[in-house]
Amino acid sequence: xxxxxxxxxxxxxxxxxxxxxxxxxxxxxxxxxxxxxxxxxxxxxxxxxxxxxxxxxxxxxxxxxxxxxxxxxxxxxxxxxxxxxxxxxxxxxxxxxxxxxxxxxxxxxxxxxxxxxxxxxxxxxxxxxxxxxxxxxxxxxxxxxxxxxxxxxxxxxxxxxxxxxxxxxxxxxxxxxxxxxxxxxxxxxxxxxxxxxxxxxxxxxxxxxxxxxxxxxxxxxxxxxxxxxxxxxxxxxxxxxxxxxxxxxxxxxxxxxxxxxxxxxxxxxxxxxxxxxxxxxxxxxxxxxxxxxxxxxxxxxxxxxxxxxxxxxxxxxxxx
Amino acid sequence: xxxxxxxxxxxxxxxxxxxxxxxxxxxxxxxxxxxxxxxxxxxxxxxxxxxxxxxxxxxxxxxxxxxxxxxxxxxxxxxxxxxxxxxxxxxxxxxxxxxxxxxxxxxxxxxxxxxxxxxxxxxxxxxxxxxxxxxxxxxxxxxxxxxxxxxxxxxxxxxxxxxxxxxxxxxxxxxxxxxxxxxxxxxxxxxxxxxxxxxxxxxxxxxxxxxxxxxxxxxxxxxxxxxxxxxxxxxxxxxxxxxxxxxxxxxxxxxxxxxxxxxxxxxxxxxxxxxxxxxxxxxxxxxxxxxxxxxxxxxxxxxxxxxxxxxxxxxxxxxxxxxxxxxxxxxxxxxxxxxxxxxxxxxxxxxxxxxxxxxxxxxxxxxxxxxxxxxxxxxxxxxxxxxxxxxxxxxxxxxxxxxxxxxxxxxxxxxxxxxxxxxxxxxxxxxxxxxxxxxxxxxxxxxxxxxxxxxxxxxxxxxxxxxxxxxxxxxxxxxxxxxxxxxxxxxxxxxxxxxxxxxxxxxxxxxxxxxxxxxxxxxxxxxxxxxxxxxxxxxxxxxxxxxxxxxxxxxxxxxxxxxxxxxxxxxxxxxxxxxxxxxxxxxxxxxxxxxxxxxxxxxxxxxxxxxxxxxxxxxxxxxxxxxxxxxxxxx
Numbered sequence: 001x002x003x004x005x006x007x008x009x010x011x012x013x014x015x016x017x018x019x020x021x022x023x024x025x026x027x028x029x030x031x032x033x034x035x036x037x038x039x040x041x042x043x044x045x046x047x048x049x050x051x052x053x054x055x056x057x058x059x060x061x062x063x064x065x066x067x068x069x070x071x072x073x074x075x076x077x078x079x080x081x082x083x084x085x086x087x088x089x090x091x092x093x094x095x096x097x098x099x100x101x102x103x104x105x106x107x108x109x110x111x112x113x114x115x116x117x118x119x120x121x122x123x124x125x126x127x128x129x130x131x132x133x134x135x136x137x138x139x140x141x142x143x144x145x146x147x148x149x150x151x152x153x154x155x156x157x158x159x160x161x162x163x164x165x166x167x168x169x170x171x172x173x174x175x176x177x178x179x180x181x182x183x184x185x186x187x188x189x190x191x192x193x194x195x196x197x198x199x200x201x202x203x204x205x206x207x208x209x210x211x212x213x214x215x216x217x218x219x220x221x222x223x224x225x226x227x228x229x230x231x232x233x234x235x236x237x238x239x240x241x242x243x244x245x246x247x248x249x250x251x252x253x254x255x256x257x258x259x260x261x262x263x264x265x266x267x268x269x270x271x272x273x274x275x276x277x278x279x280x281x282x283x284x285x286x287x288x289x290x291x292x293x294x295x296x297x298x299x300x301x302x303x304x305x306x307x308x309x310x311x312x313x314x315x316x317x318x319x320x
Numbered sequence: 321x322x323x324x325x326x327x328x329x330x331x332x333x334x335x336x337x338x339x340x341x342x343x344x345x346x347x348x349x350x351x352x353x354x355x356x357x358x359x360x361x362x363x364x365x366x367x368x369x370x371x372x373x374x375x376x377x378x379x380x381x382x383x384x385x386x387x388x389x390x391x392x393x394x395x396x397x398x399x400x401x402x403x404x405x406x407x408x409x410x411x412x413x414x415x416x417x418x419x420x421x422x423x424x425x426x427x428x429x430x431x432x433x434x435x436x437x438x439x440x441x442x443x444x445x446x447x448x449x450x451x452x453x454x455x456x457x458x459x460x461x462x463x464x465x466x467x468x469x470x471x472x473x474x475x476x477x478x479x480x481x482x483x484x485x486x487x488x489x490x491x492x493x494x495x496x497x498x499x500x501x502x503x504x505x506x507x508x509x510x511x512x513x514x515x516x517x518x519x520x521x522x523x524x525x526x527x528x529x530x531x532x533x534x535x536x537x538x539x540x541x542x543x544x545x546x547x548x549x550x551x552x553x554x555x556x557x558x559x560x561x562x563x564x565x566x567x568x569x570x571x572x573x574x575x576x577x578x579x580x581x582x583x584x585x586x587x588x589x590x591x592x593x594x595x596x597x598x599x600x601x602x603x604x605x606x607x608x609x610x611x612x613x614x615x616x617x618x619x620x621x622x623x624x625x626x627x628x629x630x631x632x633x634x635x636x637x638x639x640x641x642x643x644x645x646x647x648x649x650x651x652x653x654x655x656x657x658x659x660x661x662x663x664x665x666x667x668x669x670x671x672x673x674x675x676x677x678x679x680x681x682x683x684x685x686x687x688x689x690x691x692x693x694x695x696x697x698x699x700x701x702x703x704x705x706x707x708x709x710x711x712x713x714x715x716x717x718x719x720x721x722x723x724x725x726x727x728x729x730x731x732x733x734x735x736x737x738x739x740x741x742x743x744x745x746x747x748x749x750x751x752x753x754x755x756x757x758x759x760x761x762x763x764x765x766x767x768x769x770x771x772x773x774x775x776x777x778x779x780x781x782x783x784x785x786x787x788x789x790x791x792x793x794x795x796x797x798x799x800x801x802x803x804x805x806x807x808x809x810x811x812x813x814x815x816x817x818x819x820x821x822x823x824x825x826x827x828x829x830x831x832x833x834x835x836x837x838x839x840x841x842x843x844x845x846x847x848x849x850x851x852x853x854x855x856x857x858x859x860x861x862x863x864x865x866x867x868x869x870x871x872x873x874x875x876x877x878x879x880x881x882x883x884x885x886x887x888x889x890x891x892x893x894x895x896x897x898x899x900x901x902x903x904x905x906x907x908x909x910x911x912x913x914x915x916x917x918x919x920x921x922x923x924x925x926x927x928x929x930x931x932x933x934x935x936x937x938x939x940x941x942x943x944x945x946x947x948x949x950x951x952x953x954x955x
Contacts, residue, residue, distance in 0.1 A: 012801050044782050046629070049793070057790055057801050062782050064632065065792035065802075066625070067655055073617070073625025074632075078782055080613055081580050081630035081637070085783040103625075106618035288601060288611045297633035297781065299610045301577025302753035307715075309575050309610065310603040315745055318561040320349035 021198030024172035048091025069099030082297035108162025129203030156259035166192035231269030240274035330371035330398030336493030341372035351553035382851030386931035408461035416466035502540025565737035572714025620645035634781030657697025662721035680925025701876035705850030715751035842868030842890035855930030926954030
């Protein structure tokens with residue numbers, strides 16, 4: 001029986017603010033799961049803490065709502081032990097790029113085959129709107145007593161520099177485009193990262209839905225000028241096709257340069273993709289040949305209540 | 321006890337003190353002796369003083385003693401620091417080239433030590449040199465065996481016509497060991513074999529070391545005379561193994577089916593993880609090979625997060641750490657508690673607070689561990705007393721985790737981790753595997769946190785058919801979805817916390833606490849103090865002084881009723897621990913509402929010896945002790 005969008009919805013009451021950008025992301029994720037036909041019990045959504053952390057409760061797959069900043073650690077452990085599962089980790093920008101930034105960088109180095117989606121809204125919503133790591137220097141959102149005194153983290157640039165092998169950005173009000181990006185990210189062999197621009201209607205009164213739509217620009221030119229444009233509509237080619245150093249460096253640099261574009265024009269779409277980097281599972285099978293057929297979660301460890309592991313060779317080597 | 325002999329080797333870190341001691345321990349154990357060895361070292365890679373004390377006996381021993389019977393040294397610092405530990409019937413083998421070195425030439429001698437040494441030498445009218453301290457030792461009856469390590473190598477190099485041997489300083493350790501074995505007349509066949517084994521991956525190095533070993537051994541047999549100790553070997557006991565400190569837990573983990581271990585490097589815990597990775601492919605009876613996935617993470621927070629993620633898939637999962645790393649893990653520990661995740665954290669304590677004495681021993685983390693994490697949640701804290709025990713305890717800890725669906729903290733320490741001992745060969749078939757209510761399949765509607773009569777819900781695993789569930793660090797309903805309902809909160813809290821009572825009711829008493837006789841004077845203690853206590857107890861018994869001892873292994877939930885019943889006839893209670901505040905004593909008082917009469921405490925970072933415990937216990941029995949006996953032996 002084909003899976004429907006409704007199969008991936010739970011009846012948990014969604015208490016996000018009306019108009020919240022998070023709704024678009026959850027819808028896109030549910031649509032993507034349905035479209036890919038991933039069975040409910042073969043996927044796990046791991047989530048961090050904050051508004052976005054509740055995501056796992058709204059999706060009818062296995063859901064693990066973890067700790068602030070630590071979502072990637074739980075997700076990687078789960079995927080390593082049971083590599084047959086589809087794993088998607090989600091969390092806010094404060095969660096992933098503030099308190100969890102160390103894990104973000106380390107995850108890139110491992111390149112475990114899973115997807116990480118950051119709900120990027122520039123504020124800590126659930127604690128009433130403090131500045132988050134992606135808010136620009138000098139910007140003053142509603143709750144800030146004074147303009148932001150920190151520079152922002154560049155999520156795309158950091159992901160590219162850390163070794164993520166699929167790096168993309170979506171916009172939460174372009175649900176279909178986001179759904180397609182999620183499918184690409186999940187299907188990518190390696191660690192994929194999606195930075196999703198997601199207006200917080202309650203606390204971020206700078207980067208609003210209207211701002212992204214370019215309503216302010218429209219006043220000047222008498223027509224709407226959306227700030228958002230799609231990379232795939234340009235000649236931008238994010239994919240590494242050969243493992244050569246020159247091409248890799250070129251694709252990495254253009255992704256970094258593109259990620260710095262902000263203001264009147266904001267690109268979304270795939271910035272970088274390289275499937276020639278070995279996923280972590282390959283690095284494991286190089287030393288443990290049957291890792292994928294017999295991963296930790298599938299191993300039989302006992303026989304009638306007694307251990308079946310034979311350590312007699314080791315014990316013999318210790319005998320005096 | 322016919323043989324009770326202690327040997328000490330010292331030298332700068334990186335000079336092969338440890339491999340020297342390993343060769344010595346191997347040879348002695350192969351000659352049938354029981355071995356108890358312990359390594360002391362600075363937080364340093366090269367140059368600071370490290371030493372290894374190996375005690376050997378014809379009977380089972382559990383600790384070091386104060387007196388050293390033979391010391392071998394190829395550097396000056398070892399002599400300055402240890403000359404006064406040599407017994408009056410003992411000896412010192414040393415490099416005669418060092419005689420004129422004075423304390424100022426040894427840059428690694430720190431000022432407080434130097435001041436104490438100078439004061440002593442001044443009072444005895446001796447110069448501040450190696451010759452000076454050796455004179456003092458001689459006056460105390462110690463025999464001195466000088467030998468020029470340099471000339472020894474020169475002669476050897478001529479004899480075997482290998483000029484490369486001249487000045488090969490890194491063979492000083494093997495020379496020292498071989499001189500020692502020659503002096504005590506230990507048969508030399510096992511010496512060559514042991515060197516072979518230790519350098520098995522480097523045959524060329526093995527060969528020159530064997531040459532140096534035979535040569536030095538013969539040199540000592542020929543030239544050294546009149547030493548009181550001769551150890552010619554005894555009958556070997558079958559099924560004896562020589563193990564290092566972490567072997568109990570690492571082999572225990574392999575056997576009991578731990579298939580995922582995440583860790584961040586920290587002394588003295590990392591050896592276990594490195595060993596697990598070195599043996600990552602596992603032989604399985606009648607099955608395809610298994611494996612342990614060992615992941616070195618970016619920090620301890622990630623280590624515990626990954627472990628929990630893995631455990632949610634039904635995999636037996638673990639991490640190993642020490643105090644500072646465990647401190648970082650406490651938030652996630654609470655998450656494992658509220659989500660009823662079965663995990664085992666092996667906690668090799670060292671001496672804190674903060675970085676403290678990072679390579680030294682301590683049992684300072686008991687209170688912290690029992691109370692670790694914010695909020696009320698159930699956990700089990702369990703402590704092993706020696707390496708052999710830790711093998712079987714590892715199996716028990718994983719069973720507790722699975723049966724009660726709680727995080728278990730298995731406490732070890734630096735005393736255990738840097739010991740090398742002989743013990744009875746581990747028997748894997750004495751470990752059972754009980755996964756509790758872990759499900760093989762799910763039928764019908766599934767609720768991960770279903771309220772049940774015994775407070776334990778059937779447990780599905782991430783990725784299994786029809787088992788979809790949710791976890792959250794928030795309070796949750798039976799499905800695992802967030803709730804703030806006051807009535808659900810009561811039922812969930814009560815359900816989780818009921819595991820503590822269930823654990824006390826169902827964990828067998830002999831796993832909770834172990835009585836080693838009960839007398840008027842009875843010791844309570846936990847962890848690695850067990851060894852020195854057992855030996856001190858035996859020493860006193862020989863003099864007709866009976867002291868009881870209760871080793872408490874289950875530290876949380878505290879086995880109040882059982883311990884109370886064990887101690888009902890004890891009149892004077894003595895708490896022995898390697899920390900400042902007597903942390904077990906505090907837990908004991910809180911649960912049993914009975915006063916501790918004496919504390920014997922040590923917090924120098926060095927392990928307790930049975931000698932110093934014997935002294936303090938005797939003072940207690942003779943009513944000459946202070947309420948807090950503070951021990952300080954050891955350089």
